[in-house]
Amino acid sequence: xxxxxxxxxxxxxxxxxxxxxxxxxxxxxxxxxxxxxxxxxxxxxxxxxxxxxxxxxxxxxxxxxxxxxxxxxxxxxxxxxxxxxxxxxxxxxxxxxxxxxxxxxxxxxxxxxxxxxxxxxxxxxxxxxxxxxxxxxxxxxxxxxxxxxxxxxxxxxxxxxxxxxxxxxxxxxxxxxxxxxxxxxxxxxxxxxxxxxxxxxxxxxxxxxxxxx
Numbered sequence: 001x002x003x004x005x006x007x008x009x010x011x012x013x014x015x016x017x018x019x020x021x022x023x024x025x026x027x028x029x030x031x032x033x034x035x036x037x038x039x040x041x042x043x044x045x046x047x048x049x050x051x052x053x054x055x056x057x058x059x060x061x062x063x064x065x066x067x068x069x070x071x072x073x074x075x076x077x078x079x080x081x082x083x084x085x086x087x088x089x090x091x092x093x094x095x096x097x098x099x100x101x102x103x104x105x106x107x108x109x110x111x112x113x114x115x116x117x118x119x120x121x122x123x124x125x126x127x128x129x130x131x132x133x134x135x136x137x138x139x140x141x142x143x144x145x146x147x148x149x150x151x152x153x154x155x156x157x158x159x160x161x162x163x164x165x166x167x168x169x170x171x172x173x174x175x176x177x178x179x180x181x182x183x184x185x186x187x188x189x190x191x192x193x194x195x196x197x198x199x200x201x202x203x204x205x206x207x208x209x210x211x212x213x
Contacts, residue, residue, distance in 0.1 A: 005179075005183055008183075012161075012164070012183065012187060015159075015160055015161045015163060015164060015184075016161060016187055016191060018159035018161075019147075019150055019151075019159070019160030019161045019162075019188065019191060020191055020195065021159075022078075022081065022082070022085065022150055022153075022158070022159055022160055023085065023143065023147055023150050023160075023195070024195075025082075026082055026086045026089050026146060026150075027089050027139065027142060027143050027146060029082075029086050029089075030085075030086045030087075030089030030090035030093055030142060030146075031089075031090075031093055031139060033086070033090050034090045034091075034093035034094040034097050034138075035093070035097055035128075035135070037051060037094055037097075038051070038094055038097035038098045038101055039101070039123065041098060042097075042098050042101040042102045048098050048102060051094055051095075051098050052095055052098065054091075054094075055091040055092070055094050055095040056095075058087065058088070058091045059088075059091050059092075063084065063088065063149050063152050064152060064155065066084055066087070066088075067080065067084050067152065067153065067155055067156050070083055070084055070156070071156050076156050076157040077156070077157055077158070078158060078159060080153070080156045080158065081150070081153040081158030081159070084149065084153060084156075085146050085149055085150055085153065088145060088146060088149050089142045089143075089145070089146045090142075091142070092138045092139075092141045092142040092145065093135065093138040093142050094138075095138060096134050096135050096137055096138025096139075096141075097131070097134075097135045097138060099134055100130075100131030100132070100133075100134030100138075101127055101131045103131070103134070104126070104127045104130045104131055108126055108130065109122055109126060109127060112125070112126045129208060132206065132207055133203065133207055136199065136202070136206075136207070139199065140196055140199050140200075143192070143195055143196065143199060144192050144196060147188055147191065147192040147195070148188065148192075150162065150188075151165055151184065151185075151188050154166045161184045161187055161188050162184065163184075164180050164181070164183055164184030164187075165180070165181050165184035165185060165188075167180050168180030168181030168182075168184065169181055
């Protein structure tokens with residue numbers, strides 16, 4: 001297997017770059033969408049419950065099935081992959097964002113409003129910073145999950161390490177088939193661990209010392 005990796009190191013590095021790039025871009029988009037929705041719903045109990053229900057139901061949809069449905073609309077390629085990854089990526093972030101914002105101490109919010117802060121200023125300077133650790137936890141979970149979904153996206157010709165996995169599975173019994181599948185899987189896991197460590201560091205840098213766990 002080591003010889004297989006060495007012989008194809010350039011291809012593996014390029015596919016790894018594609019994989020991480022796709023995941024991170026989709027997570028950024030998913031975070032923006034999830035936060036926007038959370039900001040609009042977290043003050044309403046009914047809307048919060050609806051958002052949590054959508055998140056829970058969405059996570060039960062098999063990624064293969066969802067990709068297959070998208071395939072009939074957007075076809076093969078990166079567009080289908082981005083839509084699928086953004087959809088799955090937004091769900092855990094939305095749930096945590098709603099929980100985090102709803103759990104902010106109302107006394108802190110009322111104090112901010114009492115000293116003349118506008119609702120937007122209170123949201124940006126008080127509520128979001130206090131909810132950030134919970135939101136970041138959702139982003140970490142989302143990133144790990146999306147790393148796996150990105151591999152499955154090779155089914156619709158999406159970029160990344162999934163192509164190695166599917167190439168091996170499509171010719172099981174042939175030369176290097178098992179190595180191809182194992183290499184793709186192991187590298188996806190390693191990349192997920194590395195990205196998670198980086199997100200932990202981001203959390204330490206962006207979370208106020210007063211609320212850091």
